[in-house]
Amino acid sequence: MEQALRDKIVQQISDVQKDAILMAEMNRDFFTLLVKKDSLHGVVRILKDNPDFGFSFLTTLCGLHYPEQKDELGIMMQLHNLEKNLRIRIKSFFPKNQATLPTFTDIYKSANWMERETFDFFGIQFSGHPNLKRILNVEDMIIHPLLKEYPLEDQVRLDKNDTMFGR
Amino acid sequence: MKLEAPYTMAQTPQGMEGPGFFATTLDQAIGLARKNSLWPLPFATSCCGIEFMATMGAHYDLARFGSERLSFSPRQADLLMVMGTIAKKMGPVLRQVYEQMAEPKWVLSVGACASSGGIFDTYSVLQGIDRIIPVDVYVPGCPPRPEQIIDGVLRIQDLVQNESSRRRNSPEYKAMLAEYGME
Numbered sequence: 001m002e003q004a005l006r007d008k009i010v011q012q013i014s015d016v017q018k019d020a021i022l023m024a025e026m027n028r029d030f031f032t033l034l035v036k037k038d039s040l041h042g043v044v045r046i047l048k049d050n051p052d053f054g055f056s057f058l059t060t061l062c063g064l065h066y067p068e069q070k071d072e073l074g075i076m077m078q079l080h081n082l083e084k085n086l087r088i089r090i091k092s093f094f095p096k097n098q099a100t101l102p103t104f105t106d107i108y109k110s111a112n113w114m115e116r117e118t119f120d121f122f123g124i125q126f127s128g129h130p131n132l133k134r135i136l137n138v139e140d141m142i143i144h145p146l147l148k149e150y151p152l153e154d155q156v157r158l159d160k161n162d163t164m165f166g167r
Numbered sequence: 168m169k170l171e172a173p174y175t176m177a178q179t180p181q182g183m184e185g186p187g188f189f190a191t192t193l194d195q196a197i198g199l200a201r202k203n204s205l206w207p208l209p210f211a212t213s214c215c216g217i218e219f220m221a222t223m224g225a226h227y228d229l230a231r232f233g234s235e236r237l238s239f240s241p242r243q244a245d246l247l248m249v250m251g252t253i254a255k256k257m258g259p260v261l262r263q264v265y266e267q268m269a270e271p272k273w274v275l276s277v278g279a280c281a282s283s284g285g286i287f288d289t290y291s292v293l294q295g296i297d298r299i300i301p302v303d304v305y306v307p308g309c310p311p312r313p314e315q316i317i318d319g320v321l322r323i324q325d326l327v328q329n330e331s332s333r334r335r336n337s338p339e340y341k342a343m344l345a346e347y348g349m350e
Binding site: 136137138141143145150152153154156157 | 255256258283284288289290291292294298
């Protein structure tokens, strides 16, 4: 993405929502915005609806968990302008007890299943989502398995003796 | 050309033999018939299923043992062959397939994943199908060779041949099903 367009994106967003962007950088060849949680929905709206940007396609949306951070949970989205083949990544972090975001399904219909997946694996709530329930895991699962406090391994195996594996 | 060993058809059970007749117990006769006409239901989810395809193919040819007729309806099947990783979300489906099979029925668990979860020791994978359905024979391997799958079927055949016709009504069998929450 050209420098001019990057500056324009940052400028336009700052015009509407001051202090929304905490950081804007090129991550290798990928333009990445770190956005305040409360501004996230508005930023995505601008990136899609403003004809200068035209990020009409939501490539991916997923959760992040960095237990060592103060704002340990986060989400990451990648948007794509299919006409000009431009891509942008947006990240936002928030503490675990404030893991509720407004839904993006009103901007991108495809966010529906991605938000369900993010809820399923990270327990992040999306207020206003039409059908926020587990999508990939069994419905009676009680944990959100990609949070780091849960071990990857199923805890029912009896044949894995730690003394034999040196753990 | 002379055959080294005498060629025999199915192994005959113990009984009285004479010119033009053969007498044995009803259990043995039924066991003999069942054993050599098993209809397997292949429940193949991953690489063990590919090995099973080789097992059914011309080279290994499971048809030699009377199992050439695969049944894709559980209601007609005698032998449930579970081959591959069973995710926890697949568990209820597998259980329903088992429950839809008519008695008498047998289960062959093929490969490490179906038998114990295998390398997939993770929150989303069922750690062995014997957590939800009873299993008669386990075939180890990751994936097992077709010879091993055939050996598993032969062990199932041994069970079928020697099973008492009253076993499925026995209190032990009912207690075993009750452990799995079935009746």
